[in-house]
Each structure stands twice: as structure tokens, then as C-alpha cells.
Amino acid sequence: MNAITLHGPGDVRVESVPDPRIVDPTDAVLRITTSAVCGSDLHQHHGRVTGLDPGIVMGHEFMGVVEEVGPAVRQSSWWTAWTTA
Amino acid sequence: VDYRLKLAEELGGIPVNLDRGDPAEQLRAQTRGRGPDAVLECVGHETPFTQAIQAVRAGGTVSSVGVYVESSMGFPPRDAFFKDLTLRMGICNARNFISPLMPLIQNGRLRPTRIITHTMPLADAPKGYAIFDRKEDRAIKVMLEP
Numbered sequence: 049m050n051a052i053t054l055h056g057p058g059d060v061r062v063e064s065v066p067d068p069r070i071v072d073p074t075d076a077v078l079r080i081t082t083s084a085v086c087g088s089d090l091h092q093h094h095g096r097v098t099g100l101d102p103g104i105v106m107g108h109e110f111m112g113v114v115e116e117v118g119p120a121v122r123q124s125s126w127w128t129a130w131t132t133a
Numbered sequence: 134v135d136y137r138l139k140l141a142e143e144l145g146g147i148p149v150n151l152d153r154g155d156p157a158e159q160l161r162a163q164t165r166g167r168g169p170d171a172v173l174e175c176v177g178h179e180t181p182f183t184q185a186i187q188a189v190r191a192g193g194t195v196s197s198v199g200v201y202v203e204s205s206m207g208f209p210p211r212d213a214f215f216k217d218l219t220l221r222m223g224i225c226n227a228r229n230f231i232s233p234l235m236p237l238i239q240n241g242r243l244r245p246t247r248i249i250t251h252t253m254p255l256a257d258a259p260k261g262y263a264i265f266d267r268k269e270d271r272a273i274k275v276m277l278e279p
Contacts, residue, residue: 050279052258060259083255085265085275088177088200093262096202107277 052083052106057095065105073120078112085109136271144247157188168193174222175199179206186212186220197222252276 051065068077086109091097138148149159161168168190174182177199185195186209195218213220237243250273253261261275 050255052255052277060262062256062258080279083277085258085261085277089262090266091200091202093266 053103054092054100054106055102058093060093060106063103065103070116070118073118075118076114076121077116078110079115080107080110080112082112083107083110134268137273140247140273156184160188164190170194171196173198177201179203179208183207183209186216186218189216189218191216192218194219194221196220198225200224248274249276250274252278255279 049065049067050062053061053063053065055061070077085107089106089108092100092104092106134150134152138150141148147163149156149163153159157168160172168188170190171194172185172189174185174195174197176182177197178201181199182195182197185197189195193216195213197220234243238245250271251261251264253275255277258277261277264270264272265275
């Protein structure tokens with residue numbers, strides 16, 4: 049899949065990264081439909097957050113559709129509320 | 134900043150421009166000398182956190198939702214103490230508020246899309262970051278689509 053990655057201050061790239069998959073029973077895989085840029089993304093963008101791996105995937109303000117869930121995940125209501133059992 | 138203050142006014146707020154003087158004084162002037170009941174600190178930095186404590190009324194609440202980077206910062210304990218403040222901070226438990234907020238969006242009372250200024254393809258993400266960072270092209274919220 050394509051992802052926004054950060055390689056250093058001001059170095060934002062769009063790259064192909066491995067597709068996510070279920071690893072733990074409480075995981076879910078989402079197909080992201082939209083992601084927003086957050087003010088706190090700028091902290092990383094400016095290099096004010098240390099200890100990040102180069103190539104870290106950005107974009108924590110995402111929304112999407114649940115495509116796959118681990119065995120411990122159940123849907124608790126008709127729209128978006130997914131929860132771990 | 135001007136275009137952001139204008140949008141705040143359109144959304145029903147009374148804009149306070151930091152360029153026109155001390156925000157705490159401006160807010161007291163708007164509230165008959167008392168100060169607002171609650172102040173949200175949305176930056177995550179010592180200066181606005183201090184201003185929030187100075188601006189809020191005695192017995193009021195300062196809630197800090199801005200994301201901090203520094204490991205420590207200055208803090209006006211005397212103001213906070215003698216005002217008997219309630220201080221809250223942290224990441225909003227957004228999912229907890231989906232149930233009460235979604236109906237307000239569905240019936241049109243809340244229109245969060247008003248802050249979206251740009252929608253661009255994911256391939257343009259570096260540009261999206263750049264204009265948001267430099268506040269170019271009146272950017273407020275940049276949305277990226279795959």
C-alpha cells in the first residue's frame with residue numbers, strides 16, 4: 049500500500065510499504081478512505097520529536113472501513129464501534 | 134491567522150487576536166472583568182498554557198489538549214493556586230464522544246467540514262504538509278485521499 053513516511057525533519061515522502069495484516073487477535077485492518085494532517089504531525093515534521101524510526105508512517109487522523117479483524121474483535125453496534133472482547 | 138479568526142467568528146465565536154494585546158485582558162474585557170469559565174489550550178506549549186491559566190476565571194477550568202513536545206515547562210503555580218483552578222490535560226478519548234456527537238453532525242448542528250480547506254491526493258502529501266506548516270493558501274485542515 050502507499051503511505052506517507054517521514055525520513056527526517058521536513059522530509060515527507062509517499063512510498064510503498066508492506067500491507068498491514070492481523071498479527072494479534074485484537075488487531076483490525078482498515079482500508080483508509082481519508083487521512084488528515086494534524087498540528088501534532090508538525091512536531092515530527094519539524095524534528096522536535098526524537099526517537100522516531102526513519103520511514104515511520106504518518107497520519108494518525110485517519111478514517112476508513114474495517115476490512116479484517118482478529119478473532120478477539122466483535123462489532124458492538126451498527127456503525128463504527130468495534131471493541132475487543 | 135486572520136483567516137482563522139474570521140472562520141472562528143463565522144462559526145459563532147468571538148475572535149481574540151493576540152496581536153491586539155494580552156489575551157487574558159481581552160477575555161476579561163469580554164466577560165465584565167471576570168474571565169471565561171473554561172479555557173482550552175490547543176497548542177501544547179508553555180506560553181498558551183500560561184495564558185490560559187491567566188485568562189480563566191477564579192474557580193474555572195483549564196483543559197489542555199495541545200500535544201506537548203518538551204519534557205518540562207514553566208507554569209504559574211501562584212495564579213493557578215489562588216484561582217482554585219481545575220486543570221485537565223491529555224488526549225481526547227475521541228471514540229467515547231462519537232455517540233453523542235454523531236447525531237449533532239447528522240442533523241447539521243455541527244459542521245466539522247467547515248475547517249477543511251484542502252483535499253488532495255495522497256501523492257501530494259509532501260505539498261499538503263508544506264502548506265499546512267507554513268499556513269500558505271489559507272490552509273487549516275488538509276485532507277489526503279488515497
